[in-house]
Amino acid sequence: MGVVRQLRQISEDDTGVDVAFRADVHAGLSQTPKAIPARWFYDTTGSALFEDITALPEYYPTRSETDLLTRHAADIAATIGPGRAVVELGSGSSTKTPLLLAAIDPAAYVPVDISGDFLRDSAEALAARFPRLPVYPVEADFTQKVALPREICALPKLGFFPGSTIGNMVARTAVDLLRNWRAALGDGSLMLIGIDRIKDIAVLERAYDDPAGVTAAFNLNLIERINRELGGDMALDNFTHRAVWNDTHARIEMHLVAMCDMDFTVDGQAYHMAKGETIHSENSHKYGPRDANLLLRAGGWTPIATWDDADPAFALILAEATEFRSAP
Template sequence: MGVVRQLRQVDADDSGIDIAFRADVHAGLSQAQKAIPARWFYDATGSALFEDITGLPEYYPTRSEVALLTRHARELAAAIGPGRAVVELGSGSSTKTPLLLDAIAPGAYVPVDISGDFLRDSAAALSARFPDLPVYPVEADFTQPVALPREICGLPKLGFFPGSTIGNMVARSAVDLLRHWRGALGDGALMLIGVDRIKDIGTLERAYDDSAGVTAAFNLNLLERINRELGGTIPVANFDHRACWNDVHARIEMHLVAACDLDFIVDGRSYTMAKGETIHSENSHKYGPRDASLLLRAGGWTPIAAWDDVDPAFALILAEATEVRAAP
């Protein structure tokens, strides 16, 4: 069957630049605490760097998730059942997605990713591995409304949200996202989501600041992307990568730290940064069992099963779409 067709749902201007990327960069660099949403890490270079990160010895989430998918394949198959259209939020990796597809005998696979090049490569690789599986790639930002392919309209759906990517969002945004996908996937849908647990600070900080410097390169590539796509003059060599635990918000924060006073231009606009000032580039929230359950319920999903890896602590949670009742 193979890749049937690719849908593109990204708005670009006449020069091909993503309109939302330009807007987010200017808005983020204009704030007192500069910040750029983590979804803009994932151009072709950033996506490839993240795949490298998943294989690092310090980065445990991928190993833990792969172990859970492997160890509990039969239980997942029994709980999910065959024939569902798997809608993956974020393009499938070469390790996790095939394990799920092997286990549950899906009716179709729909990877949704903002990086078109990476999406095409990953969809082609999975299609070659599963030649009888219809694959419908959708190039889109899954944090925004997404129109699913009409070909899967009549199939029951399984949302697949691995990697603890939900942790990149503050609680309000995470709940909004879950509510959107509750509506998009429809009644009878299931959601399989990876959630990272709270653990010792050393393990957490090493996972986001590896000794080989791959995560640093991933973080700094955000500035390289701004320079490439928005005509920026950001002196990337004058920024440092920082990853630190924020105990109040139960999250790892990644920052790009100015090593000296800086002046630069992005898309024709001038910006300044003082030495030590940072661009907040990512959050990675960690959840205890009750926190994760509350988050899912607030987003319209009722947890029905969970599989936990103990060391380091990580979980896969299966939830079903909560019935929507009319107001009395």
């Protein structure tokens, strides 16, 4: 079958810039402390840099999750069963996806990603690998409500949310996303989700601040994207990358740190940053077993199986859609 077609659910202004990106950048630079959502890392350059990050020896999540998918493929497949449409949230290059698709014999594959060019290339590569599998790429922000292709509406569905991407969101946002996808995937659906565990702080910080500087380039690319797409004049050399563990919130935080006092404009709007001030660009929350199960239940999913014997610690959790009930 191959790639059937690519659906696009992105709103752009008359200059070709994502409306939500422009709004989030101005809102984030206007607030105190400054913060811009991590989803805006993933333009074409940022998506490619993230794939480089996943290959770093310090970045254990991809290695641990791939190990779980490989060693437990038969058990995962037996629990899920064949014939489901797999809907992958934030598919990126879909490097782990073939392991799942080869194991479970799906009816269709729907990768959802915000980076259109990257999505197109990875969908075509995967379709070539699985020529009988219908592939329906959807260019969209999976953190918002997404309309699924009509061709899979009648099929039972499996949401696939790897990489512990759920950790990029604070709890209330994560719960909202899980609830949105519970509604989108429908009754009888399943969700296979990657969850990173709390572990030694040194291991965590190395994973997000590698000595080769790839993660720093990934973080700093956000500044380059703002300059390119929004006519910014932010001097890249005035910023540096910082990754720190926040024990109170059980998360790694990434920041873009101002190395000096500076004034700059974005879209002609003036901003100021003092030396040492930061733009908070990403969170990566880590969860213990009870925390992860509580998060899923709050989002409308009931955990039914867990595979979590990876080293460093990581978990794959399979959950089923919780029946919607009216309040008593």
